[in-house]
Amino acid sequence: MATIRDVAREAGVSIATVSRVFNQATLVSEATATHVRGIAARLDYWPNSAARSLITHRTHAIGVLLPDLYGEFFSEVIRGIDLAARAEKYQVLVSSFHDSTETIVSAIRALRGRIDGLIVMVPDAEAHTAIAEFATRFPVVLLNPGATAPECGALSVANYDGAYAAVAHLASLGHRRIGLVRGPVGNLDADERARGWRDALRAAGLEASSALEVAGDFSESAGFQAAASFVHMQPRPSAVFCANDYMAIGLLSALRDAEVRVPQDMAIVGFDDIAIGRYLTPALTTVRVDACLLGERALHQLLPFARSRRPADGQREQLPASLVVRQSCGAPQPALAEPQGGRARRRGHGTAAHHREDRLSANGNGAPA
Amino acid sequence: MATIRDVAREAGVSIATVSRVFNQATLVSEATATHVRGIAARLDYWPNSAARSLITHRTHAIGVLLPDLYGEFFSEVIRGIDLAARAEKYQVLVSSFHDSTETIVSAIRALRGRIDGLIVMVPDAEAHTAIAEFATRFPVVLLNPGATAPECGALSVANYDGAYAAVAHLASLGHRRIGLVRGPVGNLDADERARGWRDALRAAGLEASSALEVAGDFSESAGFQAAASFVHMQPRPSAVFCANDYMAIGLLSALRDAEVRVPQDMAIVGFDDIAIGRYLTPALTTVRVDACLLGERALHQLLPFARSRRPADGQREQLPASLVVRQSCGAPQPALAEPQGGRARRRGHGTAAHHREDRLSANGNGAPA
């Protein structure tokens, strides 16, 4: 691989001049600049980024640290980050940690020196404090609700509002007993969604007892298993709010096996609006979260700090979560809510446009936003 | 951030000794090693990877270059790569390119010097030659079928076999006219799947005319739009093979709207086995591709070359694609084929095990593998 020396020698200039051509080209005469560029192209020269970052203290890369890379939510977050990073000419280093706070710390250590900033989603409060300490010396943006660290930026989804809107919607349809399939205890998003469920019930004057709560872990099988609890509950709830779509899908599947009709016998609402929801039978009413946008926003919030290598300030941003009414909740279908063809998905080098559906606002009554 | 000098000074040793403690600890006395480690921990020192890679010519990172990060297939590939890379203590840099061969080249250029090896999925033949040239000087593994470059490793999925098995299965169920929703022309995977469809039809003595082919681009909306073509075809095909699951889902949805019953009026088979397939109504018969394993295998094929920084040899590996018979093809359901609860998906820090379903082999007759 050619180095700056090779180019300098070949072009008959000093290495400083070559360097300038690739950095502050204005300091170099147009003639020599084009000459040097020609030589560089011929030698297939490109500045070595390790050497460069050794002296500039900038890597032009950001790290992304997630609890897992499983499922559509994370995949869309990464995609959003990648999209925004490409536009800003930043590289993206992804990493996942599957276990303890321990590994989160070692993951960060391994990333150190390779990145200018970090986007991280911490699973629980314990990991949160570990990150917070690190964030006092390094630009960090958290993808978590309720981030308390004053030195981190933080983005989150309107978990509470979305859950509240979903449950209020069910209540407005006349449901008096509305169950919940929870996400993991301690998971910050899950806790917020549970809180939204509880408050919406209370606001509607309904029972919000823990007898109506079933434990879950965001997996399809958790939703599947939750079905038994609801079917045997006395009295049986007429509606269930699931803390994410995967669990709603598992629940839907189990109810079909149990010959419980949805939405007639039991109305179901999910959370996240994964792409497939509209193609289920019945199509899934859910709360839309734009995970891709979350990633994009996170990168843009991080970037100024990454560029200046200063810790982030305590900026907070919340993305809206909007109710998408389909069939599983039993509401009358608003006309034109879902243009056919849906959100395009593709694999490979297709050329399909990415249609977005019209979407309902989070006001809980199905009116167009 | 503390440097090796700070640690050396504080520990009263030379920087060489500190370096040895972090690299070949055997060359240093146990006493000084622990002493140095203590100081390093106190100063929160960790070797700067840029400086390190400047002299070792190793980054301990690999690059992943994909046409897009959209959808479950890519997300699972990345997850597989990440899993394997973590185990090997390698970092993963992901990048996507959305356009031309041009951007693929510039993406590679930007990655240069930051990675020890590259895993790349090229969309078409043109990009293929650009990569092939690069691969003569750098370890590259292709995630593509029919890779011709002798200096690249290459992994692929048994697209042809899987498609053949799917279509043979439909033929064995008595279907005489079997349509195809194609993937993008020029896409290597799509072409192979189309070839499998064609050959299986011929082998069964059936018509494989292009009149039975409908263009598609792997998106749900392409599948949705394809429905109209099939419904109006004279005579109407009694079965359709879709080159991926997303298109099958779109097709399913459109057929429901058109009140064409699946599988009675039209049998449908997809390709990829995305997680959601089993929860559709009817559950989707498809060809299972383990994208996560594809990623894992790619990393393991690349790693020896990345470590030695030598171009890969022309190693080829093909992952099996196995038919998964569910309801959309209309075959009698084999007992015990799908244990309930399904493949677990999760978001967040859940604890669910990842159940795998029993699976049918690609021999096309539904017998257990």
Added chain:
DNA sequence: TTGTAAGCGTTATCAG
């Protein structure tokens, strides 16, 4: 506008 030279934080080589 260009060149010279001093690092950036490591590892590798060679003496001791």
Added chain:
DNA sequence: CTGATAACGCTTACAA
């Protein structure tokens, strides 16, 4: 077993 010291490839004062 340990210590000097020369790279690694680049950017950036400072000088010309």
